[in-house]
Amino acid sequence: MRCSRRGSTVRRLVRPLGTTILMGVVALALVACSGSSRVRKPSDLVTVSNQFEMQTVWSTSVGSSEGFNFHPVVAGDAVYAASHRGNLVKIDLATGKKVWEASVPERLSIGPGSDGRTTVAVSTKGNVYAYDDTGKQMWKVNVSSEVLSEPIVAGGIVIVRALDNRFIGLDAQTGVRKWIYQRQQSALSLRVGYGMLAIGNEVIVTGFSGGRFGMIAIANGGLVWETPVSFPKGFSEIERLNDVTAKPSMEGDIICAVSYQGRVGCGQARTGNLLWFKDYSSYTGTAQSADLVFSSNEKSYVTAFATKDGAQVWENTQLTHRDVGESLAVGKVLLLGDAQGYVHALAQANGEMIARIRHDSNPISAAPIAVGGLILIQSQGGKISAYSPK
Template sequence: MRITEKLVGLGLLVLVAGCSSLNPFASKQTKNLPAKLVELKSSIAVRNVWKQSIGKAGAYSFTPALAGGSLYVAAKDGAVARLDAASGREVWRIKAGGELTAGVGSDGAVVVVGGAKGVVLAFDADGKPLWKQQASSEILSAPVVGQDVVVVRSVDNRIVAFDAKTGAKKWTVQRTTPSLTLRNAPGMVIGGDNVYVAQPGGKLLALTLAAGVPRWEAVVGEPRGATELERVTDIAGTPVLFDKDVCAVSYQGRVACFDAATGVPRWTKELSSDVGVAVDQRFVFTADEKGALAAFSREGGQSAWKNDALAYRRLSTPLSYGRAVAVGDFEGYIHFLSREDGAVIGRVSTDGSPVISVPVVAGTNLIFQTQSGTVTALAVE
């Protein structure tokens, strides 16, 4: 099973089968071959706006952070850069002073990345070092920044908040972790006075930014089965806030939306995914573990459509924009599907390496970062 290459026994904090990538589909032992791409007559105009190279991600996942008109990107070798989101122009590029494992988090004033052995590094908007702190263990999830607070989650499931300006520790929350989890990068998102934290074991946690006080905890996926492997149900990707909802998906669990203020479920549907969700005014989109892209009604969770034309192509978290839903794959292709019925309507290539980071909308540009470090901006016309 491909997922076994991405499992971590928390007692030892090591990979069970030796993972070479955060991508759970990296196994060469899978019996399910990726769907072949058929010749496509595009019905949507997609234009490459700009490209930049930041450096390889290695065994980690780096997601660009958009703040104002700037895009902050990072790579395993310690490179951190600020790009103009509209043109791709490099404003500055620095070396963090060591290898990086997670990033990027930014509010436009502070830029934060996770370094080797749990080091937390903060820089100002000009790339100058602000402070350095130490987390309790390795950091795989991108830090988040908001309201002068930096929140970091380490793989031992300790959530720590630091003062964004000084690095002083503000609060710590320790949550229990199942004995077996996915070695992935469960994300966090700040909304209002709360930070929403994806958890192993299928739970979504809302904490106050000021003091780390739990507001609510909701179940996205419940562990089921006789073996530890069958009971793995970690939340995948980053929760998404939209209007008054927060939505998430879990492996061997469900896709669900909750009231962001109270945690009361809006709806839940059975689904297994190891990437996150995209949300727009009408739909919630996600790719299941078999590579089928599905859309659900945001209001009630009714199934809108499902397309398995990209089966086993190791799809990324999708992205909704205009009349299309975009999703990357393991060969660096970006596929565009109709938002309304799921039909494949376009395709562009990047650099041939997997797209594993969460894509970003920056104005009219869709931003994707590949595992080889190409940051690509696409415009849909």
């Protein structure tokens, strides 16, 4: 059985021995299945007079995610995107023209990852497919587990995070395994993709189950540091679920992360030492500006905290139950999509709704991307567009 929420992979619980339990008893699952009598009604759209426009520069389609959570990735002057049915595409960033299309011979669960030279995607059977900069297949490697986390290509290494808590480093040119970093499996964890943030070609920062996040060296898979942002609490295994599933964010030398049923916190990127933390719960992660960190909870309340001390600056409840996705802080605005395909712009300073566009009728769970004066947005239906803010 597979249900969808915001177009992303169904939230499930997984035990180390492979037993899977649907999260029908967790708040996440209350909106997961359309047949549920407890489906929440999204709030009506508030009237907004756009203070700026998002003009479409180009638009194309790459194919539907079909319940999985695909993100586009930018490398150099190109955008790389994929679909569940195996369509892998390189798109010219300036024009939207498809440079090449490859047909992966299996259904995909996640992807792509790319550094502009090697582009990879992972099938539902755990096969990693790699393509060169012309769209020709280079290699195929099986990692013996399901993969729901977006792969990263950096420093000549392809980093794949498997659902069994293994991080696998593969040579980007040959697919030869370079290293493995194994995490201990928790008694119960969320069956989702865990976001990874690459910092240059040297390290990645990612969350773990049990309310922890850490930094891993790309070259050898060594753990640089690990820090708890929150701790499990409660009596039952479900109450004690406390995973940092979303991609951490970084601005300057400050890195922030948030856990489900836990806390949000910010600390020093070099050491991982937290400067502050506050009770909060989110699976859409954090976004940062120079002075603020933003996150949205399960009710789609959007909150801004002061980066220096965690003081709440504002909270916007106008998007209640609209199932907003990952956000992007750019310029003076915060951009985030919702389950009905709208993209909302909030003023970073006070949370005021200042603009809105309708990108698509399908959910938008991936964070918008700001690059070269453009804003890139991909829906779960596969529509990807470049917008120019005016």
